[in-house]
Amino acid sequence: MLEKQQLEQILSVCLTTGGDFAEVFEEKKFTSSYSMLNETVENANSGIVYGIGLRILQGTNSVYAYTNQTDFNNLMKMAKDLADSFEGESHAKEIALKDVVYENRHPVAKHPSQYGSDEKIAIMRKAGNAALAYDEKITKVNVSYMDEEQHVVISNTDGKRIEDTRIRTRLGIVAIASDGEKMQDGSYAPGASKGLEFYDEMDVEEAGREAARIALTMLDADECPSGTMPVIIDNGFGGVIFHEACGHSLEAASVAKNQSVFAGKLNQKIASDCVSAVDDGTIPNAWGSCNIDDEGNFMQRNVLIENGILKGYLIDPLNGRRMNMNQTGSSRRQSYKYEPVSRMTNTFILEGKSTLEEMIAATSYGLYAKSLGGGSVDPSTGDFNFAVNEGYLIENGKIVKPVKGATLIGNGADTLMKIDHVGTNLKRAQGMCGASSGSIPVDVGQPAIRVSAMIVGGKEGEVHE
Amino acid sequence: MNKQQLIEKALQEGFEQVEIYTNQKSSNGIQVFQGNVDNFEISETGGIAVRGIYQGKPGYCFLEEDSDENIDFCVEQMKSNACAITSKDKVMIYEGDKEYPTIEKNPSLIQNTSSTQRIAFLKEMEQALLNADHRIAQVMDCFLQVVKGEVTIVNSKGLNIQRQEEYGIFGASVLASENNENKSAYDVALIYDLDTFDKQKFISTLVHKAVDKLKAIQPISGKYPVILQNNVMCDLLGTAAGSFYGENAYKGISILKDKLNSAIFDEKVTLIDDPLLKDGYSSTPFDDEGVASRCKHIVEKGVLISYLHNQKSAALMNTLSTGNGFKAGYAGSVGIMPTNFYFEKGEDSLEEMIASVSKGILIDTVTGLHAGFNTLTTDFSLQASGFMIEDGKIAQPIQLVTVAGNFMEMLKQVEKIGNDLKFDLSGCGSASMKFTSLTISGK
DSSP states (O other): OOOHHHHHHHHHHHTTTSOSEEEEEEEEEEEEEEEEETTEEEEEEEEEEEEEEEEEEETTEEEEEEESOOOHHHHHHHHHHHHTTSOSOOOOOOOOOEEOOOOOSSOOSSOGGGSOHHHHHHHHHHHHHHHHTTOTTEEEEEEEEEEEEEEEEEEETTSEEEEEEEEEEEEEEEEEEEOSSOEEEEEEOOEESSOTHHHHHSOHHHHHHHHHHHHHHHHTOEEOBOEEEEEEEOSGGGGHHHIIIIIGGGBHHHHTTTOSTTTTOTTSBOSOTTOOEEEETTSTTOTTOOSBOTTSOBOOEEEEEETTEEOOOBOOHHHHHHHTOOOOSOEEOSSTTSOOEEOOSEEEEOOOSOOHHHHHHTOSEEEEEEEEEEEEEETTTTEEEEEEEEEEEEETTEEEEEEEOOEEEEEHHHHHHTEEEEOSOOEEEEEEEEETTEEEEEEEEESOEEEEEEEEEOSBOOOOO | OOHHHHHHHHHHTTOSEEEEEEEEEEEEEEEEETTEEEEEEEEEEEEEEEEEEETTEEEEEEESSOOGGGHHHHHHHHHHHHHHOOOOOOOOOOOOOSOOOOOOOOOOGGGGOOHHHHHHHHHHHHHHHHHTOTTEEEEEEEEEEEEEEEEEEEETTSOEEEEEEEEEEEEEEEEEEETTEEEEEEEEEEOSOTTTSOHHHHHHHHHHHHHTTSSOBOOOSEEEEEEEOHHHHHHHHHHHGGGGBHHHHHTTOSTTTTOTTSBOSOTTOOEEEOTTOTTOTTOOSBOTTOOBOOOEEEEETTEEOOOBOOHHHHHHTTSOOOSOEEOSSTTSOOEEOOSSEEEOOOSBOHHHHHHTOSEEEEEEEEEOHHHHBOTTTOEEEEEEEEEEEETTEEEEEEEEEEEEEEHHHHTTSEEEEBSOOEEOTTSEEEOOEEEEEEEEEOO
16 A cells, blocks of 8 residues: 555645546455355465555546556556646645544454465355255355455645545355256355354354245246236345346436436325335445545435435535435445446335235235345336245235246336335345446345236236236 | 567477457447437457467467557466366367358448447437337437447468458346336347438337336236247347357257257247347357358257257267357356257237237246256246236236246247247347246245
8 A cells, every 4th residue: 555655745746737526446355165066166266455445536527447457657648648638727736634533333253364265165064064954956056255455545735645445255056956847046145244253143044045945936936927016125145126227327427417207306295105115335234334444434324215205315525516415325336447436335225014914915916026136227217126936926915936037127217106105024124236336346226015016027928807 | 569479489388279359349328318418438458368289288368458468378378277277178170161151141331430420310319219108207328339340360370261240239228117116118229320220110119118117016826827028038048058068068068968869848939049040139150169050950859969069068978069169258168058049939919829819928028037946957947027917908017027937848848939030139020929827926
């Protein structure tokens, strides 16, 4: 990492051509990963991600450079080249960096780098064997494990220098059930901003069995019918619906350029009364949490929707300038190779009043989506989609049979208004979210909810009347 | 980093063979928004991936910090990673081929342009897109990415080979708006030269893609004859590619396991992997293990005649590598990937195919492939948009529908293959195809 004096010189050069703010983002990340098929360890890899990102702002324009050729002379040259893309009066000033010291909200007990492959592979084996033992039809189980320790130092022309160390680990289990003819997979992938203590605190074998249970249930499931119907989406990863239907469209990157369906809707009703939602990067040791965002601002708890009323956006400083609003500690990036922008952290719908049982009982015909896969959204139209990994058909208030292959689609603005029940069983789950600043860890979450009408796309063409 | 020193150190520490893979890259990205440079990015990066064979097992490590101080760390990591492996699969470092093919390519003249010229081009394109139709409310993105890179593979068996890559990508997305209805569309293209780039064609295609979707209806759910446009077929093929990997087939995690030499598709279907294609997006003289590239048919008239192999999967299945050993970035281990992977084109034009449908649907966009496509079973149910076809003609645009089917089953029943072969930026290629019946979910 660079000396303070070197950082000050680089930052100073950045302001010589009209830029009014500059930042240096230094990153060093150690990663290690393993994968295992049935009981055989097939891959082991580790390495160091290392580099520097330089950013200069002039009003609402930004320029960015990144490199891992980090000797001081090369960085000074890069800063100068980057500054040359602006034309204007020099705002160069004496910069005296001061360290910002704070208390770590996400302490880790067992640092992954202090443990060898034996401990990590033992955890994988535990999960894999539990999945294999679940049923004789579980023929293949793929277990992956990753951990990383990312150290960042962020310095800027406001004189701020701040550091953070982000430690994360995640276990992924994919179980394949097969009856000789058909095959079906089920997966489960818990993670946290923790060290190896994460696996002491959770039931690793249960994680393996969960993946196996989904694969086995879906093996004999019928094709999901298609059409528009009420859908009950259960807790945990079900929260991907809010992430896609609403979360992305509240990111300042879309809102500031009027490219979001929710631009200009602050303090207006955008969801049904039973919906309140937050984005909270401060939850201790959660997968999507950090002490500071990737521009060195403290993460915070942001209320997005309160009783159906839009209360806030997720705002990075550059888009804050465009919107004339304060940043919300939401600026994130995958690595120094990405310019940071407003992103989600741990985003979830808050608890309501209905129980899952009540919702099912109140549905004469519909789909119960117990576990979901990923999804995507076009923030400019709000049209979104996501996949149902484990679904059941509801008839006359009762679950009748498992169904497979369903994708749910809808329009965010429309779907938020159609949430008519919010449950009491709030749970978060882990995912990776991809957008312009790369792939970052986020939590999604919710209690069970019911949407009164959604488009269910299955392979079974029969439409229920 | 001193590569020789690293190789020697690893050999001293008991490695039987060592290989160093490096990737150097420089790029410039520019984005224009509402007549201003909204984003300007320059980069200069490199990565080193080292792998060695230790007691018959592969040991990997990657680094971005190019310093001799990392040599000990790297060898230590490689050894610990090799010791963690319990797989008995045979692994090897390749001594190389006698000859490597040359790839014919259009020169990337865009490399020689200045930032000023690039910015002027983007501003012109943004304005032209806005002016093309009054319903274009905004050009949401208008960018140019110019990249130059070099991959080098050096190993302890004396191999030392290099390949260069130089390309420019231009992309734009537009928002069409009318009566509170928004429709967005996006397109990207390889660009060799700013002066000879067919601006009008790009603009007209993109603008049509957005405005033609306005006043969309939602069709009634049911089974319809469906034409999947060439770009949609590319998306599906790219997502299904893993089913053709030898390693997946060998390990029983592909739907195509035990299917070699059997008919898997309709006899109209031929699938080719050709790394030597002129101007191919994924053309390369050798793969990431140093195996010389060659063109091979994977499916010939409906029959699966080869899987895609790297050295390891080829050894497992007693055959030769097809030269498809690639890493997903230098940090990854060597897996299998296709190069220019495409369905051979047929004879009908898209118009002729449309004319053959009395009531059906043309799908020209699918989204959410990472979620709605099960790569194990190849079942898919995807958010889609396109047009109704009535009496052999394009009718209303459709929105908020899903199209569902199974990729492998669908290709057993392909009715017509078009002549409009197109490649996407991942190297997947296909013409439009007509299917007798797929499930559409809407109203």
